Amino acid sequence: MENINTPIELTKNSAFRALKDKAFLWGVIIVSIITISPIVLIIGKLVWKGVSQINLSFFTEITPSTFEAMTAVASGEVIPGGIVNGILGTFLIVFLSAIIAIPVGILIGLFLFENQGKRYANLIRSLSDILQGVPSIVLGLIAYLWVVKNVTQGYSALAGSVALAIMMLPLIIRSTEETMKMIPGTLKEAGLALGVPYYKVILKVLIPSGISGLSTGILLAISRILGETAPLMLTTLGNPMINWDVTAPTSAVPLLIWDFYNDPNMVDLIWSSSLFLMGFVLTLNIISKRIAAKQ
Template identity: 70%
Template sequence: MEAIQALKNQDHSGRRQLKDKLFFYGIIVLSLVTISPIILIISKLVVEGYRQISLDFLIQTTPDTFEAMTAVSNGEKIPGGIANGIVGTLLMVVLASAMAIPIGILTGIFLYENQGKFMANLTRNISDILQGIPSIVLGLISYLWVVKHVTSGFSALAGSVSLAIMMLPMIVRSTEETLKMIPQTLKEAALALGVPYHKVILRVLVPTGFSGLLTGILLGISRILGETAPLLLTALGSSVISLDITKPTSAIPLLIWEFYNDPNMVDLIWSSSLLLMAIVLILNIVSKQIAAKRK
């Protein structure tokens, strides 16, 4: 009887080990399937886009159709670059960040300090709804608010407003969740020492959760970098470098859209996409590293 029982136990153990191995290798296969699209995308961008990457590509403005057509017909590299798009992207991201970061952090602090209250719950729900609104709708709202009534035309300011609205929900929620992770005893100790309430917020909670706040900000920036739809209705685009926030300006996503509509600019599409992908990947990697250090 003992020998039979031992054989049964051994058979049961063998089947269990087989199931464990099948499950383990199944997870590996599914993980490879999950990451394969991003690997294929990056490899395609590198293979097709590296030809145009150079110093001129970063410091010169976009060529016109005739220049591109001449270069393509002669088998040469397309002259010019996307400096106007790079400058326009940086300008609008800086403006959007200047608008969204202070409001987002302060709103997140309000939600943290007033958990369970009606206004905090309402603000949190509105923030969640805002995060799910399509970007083209936010571009339309910015068009009606800024383009029609403030700048009386397409402008970098209008594009920045639409991007700031997109950033806001992510910064709000990341700020609230970061502050929730800070031990309550830290705040209580500061208050017990007689530190004023506003200094507890500014000099204790915010510095302690700085890495988490920075992570949310970087993720918000990486999200808006690739947006095209709202900028079509607000910034419009420009073939020259413009630092005037009341005038139309270009952006890397806008240039990719313009290149797509011109068959002579195909090479610039891949190179611009590669640069944009590299910037977004770097921001995401940095935010992940900061989040890992915070944990």
């Protein structure tokens, strides 16, 4: 009789298991929705509110005056003008930061890689990690003291670039070191065994082999600083005109978003500028993911 009972117990058991299975499946689905909903909602909102403002003049004209915006809003038209001063300013500032941060970051990353486990290298690595945790506004203050007050004698793109370069450094250092660690040591040996001097092995074998890792790190660092606002407020200030002079105040897209936020007539431009910035950062992220995947 016990033999007959056993399958019945199994059925009971399996019904419970099926229930548990379903519960977990739904649990996972709900948690996934919670995870992805912020990004979907953000992008949705930005596109919904911002896309109407995106047209050719958005990319070719400078920011409108409050009066122009007010007239347009009053008559129910699209706000004229664009944010080209911010876009070009962002490019200028980010380009300068990259020029400062990439060589220094890669050199330090190589140094850390070559001196694994040494005291001095460990110290540098820890300091670089701490640097990553410094609030960006503090970096803005430092750049203000160093560059705005002493070098350019006024708000400047250069000052903003210095602040952002300091933000980029720890990211590039880390990614360089991690990339180099992934390259098999046998390649280094192969180069040295051919009678190639060490520095040439690094330049011509290790760096080309790790180029996708290095560029991924650089792109992620750039997308990290693209949206920084606080340090730029203290250093580059903003500029209603297009500016190419690195010693002069310069605009940037996140600074413009802050300006638009403070001007009730320009609210519509907040969304389109944010959409642009978000799209740009997202594109960089996707490109760097692609490069990393190819590796």
